[in-house]
Amino acid sequence: MALLEIRDLDAGYGDLQILDGVDMDVGSEAYVAIVGPNGAGKSTVMKSVFGLTTYMGGSIEFDGEEISGLGPSEIITRGLSYVPQSDNVFAGLTVRENLEMGAYTLDGVPESRVEAVFERFPILEERQGQRAGSLSGGQQQMLAMGRALMLDPDLLLLDEPSAGLAPDLVAEMFDRIDEINEAGTAVLMVEQNAKEALRRCDRGYVLVQGQNRHEDTGRALLDDERVRADFLGG
Amino acid sequence: MATDTETNTLVAFVRERAVLIALGLFVALLVADLFRKLGTGALTAASLAGFVKDGTVLGLSLGLAGIGLAMTYSILNFANFAHGDYITVGGVVGWITAFLVTGLGSFEAQPLVLLRASSRTLGISVTTAPVAIFLGLVVSVVVTAGLALLIDRIVFRPMRGQRGIALLIASVGVALAVRYLLVFTLQTGPRGLTAGQATPSWDLPVGGGSVTITAHEATLAVLAVALMIGTHVLLRYTTFGTAMRAMADNEDLAQVSGIPTERVIRTTWLLGAGLTGAAGFLIALERGALTMSFGWQLLLLVFAAVILGGIGSVYGAMVGGLVIGLASRLSLVWLPESFIIAAAFVVMIVMLLVRPQGLLGGVTTV
Amino acid sequence: MSARVDDGMAAVSEWFDGRSDAALLLVLAVGLYALFTGVSLVLGYDLGGIVNTLRRITFLSAIYAMLVLALNLQWGYTGLFNLGVAGFMAVGVYTMGMLSTAPTTNPPGLGLPLPIGILGGVIAAALVGAVASLPALRLRGDYLAIVTLAFSEIVRLTYRSPVFETFSVAGLSLGTGGSTGMSLPTNPIRILFYENSQEVTSPPSAFGEAVFGTFEAIGVRAPVVEGTAYAIVLLFVVAGVYALLRRVGNSPFGRVLKAIREDETVAGALGKDTRLFKVKVFALGCGLMGLAAILWRIGGLASTADFRPITTFYVFVALIIGGAGSNTGSVVGGAVFASLLFEGPNFVRRVVTQYVDIGIGQTPSTIFEAVGPLASLDVTPLLAYTISDVNVSALRLVLLGVVLIYLIQNRPEGLLGHRTETAASVDLSERPGGEDR
């Protein structure tokens, strides 16, 4: 049984329906990517899993339990973490405080996890006293990742983690994600850097206008002519 | 061209500092004039000391009343215009309690509850009825906090995530409703609370004259400082404080980080409104009288204090309160009485223009 | 061919749009008039009383509509949260008063002709608005709200100060009247009816005589006739202000204002001098507020009691009722607020006292006396207590608060709902010229 099972999900914002019968599976320790054109509803899938959209039907099961009715603070304790697409750091807090907030649900802040994050993103250690809002775009992205890793989740939702990163960091970010994944955390990722994402993931979904369009292994999607033509730019 | 640029940046530099420099000069001028006035006897040391005392007492009242406002301001990101009426509620319920505790048995209940009983015959003061005053303080804290939670549940909670201005408008509605429900039940008109003759006071000799400090002024000062320090410690040395700021910053992200946002908000109201209730009770104690709109009348000055100190900074609220209090009283040295409130507002506006983040604050709301 | 049809459609929809606003306002006016005529009849007013009631409703609605329109420009369009409305109103009124009241009255004025006084008042309010907007250049949101509120209090306290009760500049004596206030010049509508319009005791002119005579015959007294004529004039002024602001909004100028409301940095980066726009909006809006206040108080008293922050809140409530961002909504909000929320409760009280017989001296003076008898199922004391004038005025403000909360929670877009008044001088709803590539 998959860790995360989305079945026939309808969701949207207020009266506006965006997702129309979306199905998705993320096995435990799997690495899944969602790609698709702008506005397809990729971010909406992620937000729906985290209870941030208007639920309109279908089911979302995590670890065999229905989570579609729960709020984010409940969901996070079950082992999911989420890095939103934008606005993903506390701009007024220092870098360190941002990380501490990532571990808010724990009793104390585990110093070892902070260390681990610093190791992965040394710039954060250097800037730990700086207000997050004044970091560069790329630095903020790293901080957001770091914050989500503080809980050592079972499933990590990443909304365009490589956007705005310099090439070396893009590669590094993907490597880190691989590592995280290899260490046993399942990853569900939305990426516009579709080629790289599909190359690395186990399974990929192509989402168009709120519906599943294609679904296969990453490799297969990369090789699929229709997918290439429509979404990967030749 | 190079020199052009240099002048450009120099101009910008000077322009940025010019206001500050001008302000500094202005204050220095005032201080110099103050000494001149003292020297020539146009102003006696005793009356200056009187101004300072009045200003300090007012300042501590404002500071104390401002902490709650600063807390809710930073967390919920809106200027709560009902805050003044929370002050009033604190004063009213606290004093009804004090009246009942002192008077029940020897007086009729109704005038006690309506705060209509003669404060003279009741004879309440810190020395004659410390228990009544203590209980009044406790009740004012509890009831005001409860009221704030209730109002949050009914009014503000359904509006979570809306822009600050929408919440501000709702709070104006709350302010009107609360104030005039008080008026509806208790009617207008000032109420005397403490017994003047039973209140000890001390004359401190200053220069040729003296300054009178009453026990109630002293009580206000001591409790205000104690409560401020307590709050600071609470916020500074708990992760709760950081969580509060995180929420103030980005509520969505706080949510997905697993911060129980509702609980943080409730705790903030509880603390903030409790302090506000206490402030209302103590201010009424010091003044010895209250009206159903005394909190509202204080509100703008409290805002001034909080803004001056920097929204969201507890120390800022204290310092801001003192600055506003002293500025308004000391302005009497130069200005006619009718301008002292205006003077305090001018200080606030100038401050906002020169240093929008406040004296001590970092967080600004936009 | 299709282009033509499109054009025609656009014209029809535009016509209909304009028409539906007008129809809406008409329905509202008829409704309010019918309501208040009914209430007056219940209260047993004679024709004079009825006319006077409607006059007052019209007058207040017109004044509030103007104030709300002006505020809507600043807040609805530009997002500038100006809580200093009362202060700018005061500047308009007091300036007009000081310019135009006679040098012989107490406090003295300069005795300039009224048009100069009114113009001066409007300009002064606009200038003060421009000055007050300087903080607005740097501050947004609630900071601006607090600063403008403080500013209006400074204005009010200054006018109330005994220092300026009477003073002299350059040998001319002037005054605000301090907390006593100042009597303003007589209402200019009197020119129509009186020989010497400036004198309260002047006999009517021939025309006035004829008009008054006619109306007197059906029981409408001269002051009511005068006031009604004035109210009608005000309706035209409102129409003018409405047309002006509609044009301002539906133009590239209005578009920049909207952009400032949404994100000032972006507007700046796109080449708009946002500061200049904000100053203009403050000046224009505050000037109009000054004008509204002048028209409100002229012929009466300028008193600082009328310019306390509650007046500002009234205007805000009215704006929110109508719907921020919509000019038609502003007019609707002004009228609904003025007639139902502002005047309504007192009429309710009068009607209730008409039907419930509360003996003299039987009105309970405390809540206990009112609530106590409930135990024996006697509700009259509570009712008497509730509708006593003192408590009605308190409850009116409670009601105001509750309405405000309700609206902002459930209908923040106001009565009229989200009306997309697109900010352009041309129709944006369809792509003209049929792009049939």
Place this chain on the structure above:
Amino acid sequence: TGGDGGGSGRTIKMGLLMGVTGGLSNLGPPIRNAAQLVPQQVNDADTDFEVDVQFEDTATAASQGVSGGNALVNAGYPMICGALSSEVSLQVANQVAIPNGITMCSPASTAPDFTTLEDNDYFFRTPPTDALQGQVLARIASERQGHSSAATLYLNNAYGNGLSAGFVDSFENEFGGTVTASVSYSEGQNSYSSQLSEALSDDPDVLLVVGYPGSGVTIFRDYYNDYSADRDILVSDGLQSGDLPANVGRSMDNVTGTAPLGEGPGVEFFTEQYQQVYDADPSGKPFTRQSYDAAAVLVLANAAAGENAGAAVRDNMRTVAQGDGQEVTPGNLVEGIEMAANGDAVNYQGVSGPVAFDEAGDLAAATYEYFEFTDSGVETVETITP
């Protein structure tokens, strides 16, 4: 609702316009109560006459007074009993009564301004002008208390300005004293310590405070916090509130004051009535007697006029209260109304004495009480006739 002339019954319409909230929330209600005794008396009596009253609160604010006045005019009331605060009366007279031709009779507005008001004779009042009270206060300060320097602290409105100016004029010119400071204040502030310090900066022997209880409480609290309880303080009618020491929270032995107090034939009857209806004693409550009288005279004048028309009421205001007609007192007011309606001459002798209006609509005669604050309220020390 025109009148039908003769002696058969009709409805007399009288508006009451008084401040029972705001600055006069303490003094106002008893004054209103006193006025309401008149319609009560008539409507309870076995007569064909009925008095229709409508009450509007001015909240002691001019603007609200004007809108209340307009409401009364709308409802067709030809005469208004009120207002209380001089400031409010002045505005209501100018903006409502005079232009609409409504007769106004105030039971409490004492400012000197009304004597010279251009009112087409529509404004009357039952208390004496403060031009006299200022003299009385100056005499007390100078002769009775033996002071040579004084300061005034007065409410900045028509009443405060007028009375303070009258006192200053009399104290300096008639009694040769010096006034060290005259400081004005406005209602509703949280603290008056700065005004007090300005007024007392030269340490005058006596301080005159003119105002209403609304701010009086705060003023006296602030006074006792910072200044000696031994200095003589004089207050005017507006501060004759028995609740004051209770609200100030201490005894006010050093404070005395004056207020108009007429003594007419109807006092006993009035006191009894008041006691019976409201279960309270009207004595020590300023302007209650004048209030009854104002209402009574208006009703009589209306009866004599035979119609609910402002000008006609005005024209009868003087005739019903002077001359050698049948004497009418509060006790036989109802009979008086019937007589007046019949066209018989009547002469009303009120609770506060004769109510004979002069040219200006002012009272010809005046008496004042000199009062002090006691534990239970206020007590008259003596009555003074200037």
Place this chain on the structure above:
Amino acid sequence: MTTTAPDSDDAPADESAATTDADADAPLLQVRELEKSFGGITAVDGATFEVERGTITGLIGPNGAGKSTTFDLVTGVQTPDSGQVVFDGTDITGWRPHQAANRGLVRTFQIARELDEMTVLENAMLAPRGQVGENLWRAVLPGVRKEVVRQEEQLREQAWETLEFLELDHLAEEYAGALSGGQRKLLELARVLMIEPEMILLDEPLAGVNPTLEEKLLDRLHSLRDDGYTFLLVEHDMDVIMNHCEPVIVLHQGEVLVEGSPEQVKNDDRVLEAYLGGEV
């Protein structure tokens, strides 16, 4: 009430794009010794470079190198501590953003900032320079308003064309707040195109844009370049930089590390180490 049009500022508006200037050979943008620090952090540290007319110049560098800050300094969103910015022969150091924009120099924001409660079409029509209707009196007074309406009609058509090109035309009447992340980026681009400036500074315009659309956009950049526009482009996607930009400037720790053709830059050891994730 003032009657000055917002564009009658000290920065004269230049209606047509590029090519009108006499000295056509001089670089369009010159940045000299620009410095800016925040507290202890020096974000831009003496950056000096030039952008030639009619190029798509790439600006790359590690995260935090100071690219966005440089944009802020050049366009007046922030004031430099020292240094100089010359645009088209004019020293514009310290100008306010609207002045720079009216002079023909505009930028997009790295994190898209859209005007939520305005429709997509209004967003687009907001941007153009020299709108007579931005003058309060002209917008209002009868008679002169005709001219405003005429101009508005033109702008409307132009806006539709631009939206069409960026595949946003089906959203023209939607509120901008309802757009997805990528659509917002497109709208931002639409707005600057509407200004018809001489030079556009693009801060990662392609991040988050779907690859198919990305290619179309790049095509459009080229054709605009051929029409005389000049671009300075910040982008992390090396494919884009390599295939579309010439020359490329590499910023590192606030100063220019290397400048040259894509080939040169790509093979420069320092760049490899500092930026590309050094297989040195």
